[in-house]
Amino acid sequence: MDSSCDRHTKPFFHKIIHFRLFVLIGYYFCPISHSQSILESPIEFLRGVGPQKGELLRSELQISTFEDLLYHYPYRYFDRTKISKIGSIDSSTEFVQIAGTLVNIYEEGEGRKRRLVAMLYDDTAQIELLWFQGAQWMKKSLKENERYLVFGKVSSFNGIYNIAHPEIEVWNPESNISGMQPVYPTTEKLRLKGVTNRSFAKLTQALFERVKIGDIPEILPGDILSQYKLCNRLAAIKWIHFPDTEEHEALARYRLKWEELFISQLQIARIRLQHIAQVGWKFERVGPGFNEFFKNHLPFELTNAQKRVLREIRTDTGSGKQMNRLLQGDVGSGKTIVAIMSMLLAIDNGFQACIMAPTEILAQQHYMGISGLLKEMGIEVQLLTGSVKGKLRKQILANLMDGTLPIVVGTHALVEDTVQFKNLGLAVIDEQHRFGVGQRARLWKKNDMPPHVLVMTATPIPRTLAMTMYGDLEVSVIDELPPGRKEIKTVHRKDALRMGVMEFIRKEVDNGRQAYIVYPLIEESEKLDYESLMAGYEQVKIWFDENKYKVAMVHGKQKVEEKERNMARFVKGEANVLVATTVIEVGVNVPNASVMLIESAERFGLSQMHQLRGRVGRGADQSYCILLTGNKISEESYKRIQIMVSTTDGFKIAEEDLKMRGPGDLHGTQQSGVLKFKLADIVLDSGILEQTRVAAQNLLAADPTLSQPKNQMLKYALSQAGKQQQHHWGKIS
Ligand code: ADP
Ligand code: MG
Secondary structure, eight states, rough: OOOHHHHHHHHHHOOOHHHHHHHHHHHHHHHHHOOTTTSBBBBBGGTHHHHHHHHHHHHHHHBBBHHHHHHHOOOOEEEEEEOBBBBGGGOOEEEEEEEEEEEEEEEESOOOGGGGEEEESSSSSSSEEEEESSSSHHHHHHOOOOOEEEEEEEEEETEEEEEEEEEEEETTTSSSEEEEEOOOOOOOHHHHOOHHHHHHHHHHHHHHHHHHHSSSSSOOHHHHHHOOOOOOOOHHHHHSSOOHHHHHHHHHHHHHHHHHHHHHHHHHHHHHHHHHHHHHHOOOOOOOOOOOOIIIOSSSSOHHHHHHHHHHHHHHHHTBOOOEEEEEOOOSSSSHHHHHHHHHHHHHHEEEEEEOSSSSHHHHHHHHHHHHHTTTTOOOEEEEOOTTOHHHHHHHHHHHHHHHEEEEESSSSGGGOOOOOOOOEEEEHHHHGOOOHHHHHHGGGSSSSOEEEEEESSSSSHHHHOOOOOOTTEEEOOOOOOOOOOOOOOEEEGGGGHHHHHHHHEEEHTTEEEEEOOOOOOOOGHHHHHHHHHHHHHHHHSSOOTTTEEEEEEEEEHHHHHHHHHHHHHHHHHHHHHOOOOOOOOOOOOEEEEEEETTGGGGSSSHHHHHHHTTTTTTTSSOOOEEEEOOOOOOOHHHHHHHHHHHOOOHHHHHHHHHOGGGGGGGGGGGSSSHHHHHHOOTHHHHHHHHHHHHHHHHHHTTTTTTTTTGHHHHHHHHHHHHHHHHHHHHHH
């Protein structure tokens, strides 16, 4: 801020009214381009930083410019508006600010244990202040019988309270710190190198001294500010760093969250407008392929939900516009058949189609299923994954290029540039959440005209998540399971009951059923996890005697061929029991399997367990999901298990999962980059999300190209945000 303003506000910013005025001026006069903005200066040029700290800030927190520091927001504040009495400190006190007189300063202990002790007293009590480092220096700078303002974290030792390494200043109400002191996210390394929380506050303060009015212009149009009662941007950014009151902090946080979500909703709404305007292949007819399959090869009657979705797809693909549709349906709801029939529609109209799966096993299984169903109709299907090599690969690539191969099933190998189609009319993406947004976009470039895109996702997505992740897509829902399915019985069993569980599984197997036994495998404890998987496998082989039963095992460390061979044994019914890690999590379809035993269930997330459970209950028989846990589990694990036991409704489970874990964690969404918000949380701030969605739609309805003068700053901010994301997606796709 310029100096005339700063004089009044040092060291913190109380006179926000000034800023309001300046923002108004800034809004009208600031240049739209930020190219000369001081905010682009490298961080080491800020007073108090320099090359060494600059490098640290860059490597530890990715703060490389003034702007990055400006947007490095505090996550909490120390309330330094109040001065407490020493006598009021009790076991519930965490941080405290006190004022008093210092007496009895002395050093004690030897060598490394040497420390400085001082007593501070006020009219109620006294407390020990301690320094373990820099004792010499502190001793020189502190004076007995002088009044001090002290702030720090209270600990107790043998029932006596103390404050170690407090922030301490000579008492002077004119210059002492007051207000809300920001606490910044930082790292251990930075702290050790002396970049403390205090230094962050000081640097940010130094930054504000150099920032000019136009550097932080308002980007939201005035009517939106007043309609949604948002404070202006400059005030928000100042207040979030240095709020003078809790109200201002709340206003600032609200405004900045609103802006974040609004920008994201605008981006999505704009992509959606582009989709809607995008000319696409017109599938004019429902031809012989589709009809022949429907009459003679469909192994069952379609559910009403499946029929409805197919109608929606036919309408989309026949409209002359590109289809961008999300097909949502719980595990086992029968999405694959919808995909197959949509692909037949493409072929009937002279186009090629592809379906992409997230793993080799899934692609393989789709390949076997789809080619089996279409074999009698003489429609060729090929599998293209990373492990298809040599002559076969060349052949497939050539046939895709010359158009003689109508359907290809694959993994993300399909988006590689070497894969060229003659005329790709439809791309189906199964289990979308494993794909990055960038990969979806790359599919578009396979033709001059982008193909129709059908995205299928097994985990039902809570509404808030769908709005942010798939807001650009039209949504179809299969909300009905194929008839005759019995609800999967889910039970929780503790280790002590393992014998009974194994006997139960053996009975099921003796009745001709198959069973999955799944072990957790997480990166952090991979080695131990593999050990317990192997030990488990040996145990299972004792329960299931080799002479009578066959046990197969799949896990991520096996070679692809070995994994596939073992998986195939189970799929074909040659193995009775499959011991596995979560490699089988998505999609695998063995209708004869009736038991899913999840070992150490307390270590699984909700969505993961739901996915695993979805592997059984795919036939007409009663199926079971057994959640085996240790005898003692944490409250949170217990809660997850209880949710699993109480419902099989994927939507409910996904909502609970989102609540318990936060969106960043949810099925790999983090890598999509769409959900990275600095402040907003799509669960907790769903109210704001809803507002911004409406506001974004209204704004684009009135000004689709953002060409009105009042929307110019917003347009600029959007392009900046877009650039950053592209950078991000470029890295993951
Ligand atoms: P998901 O939606 O999880 O991908 P799938 O497409 O794998 O589910 O279908 C699950 C199982 O249900 C498969 O064995 C499939 O053949 C069967 N199925 C799909 N639709 C129907 C239907 N309408 N009637 C009976 N079985 C069906
Ligand atoms: Mg599936």
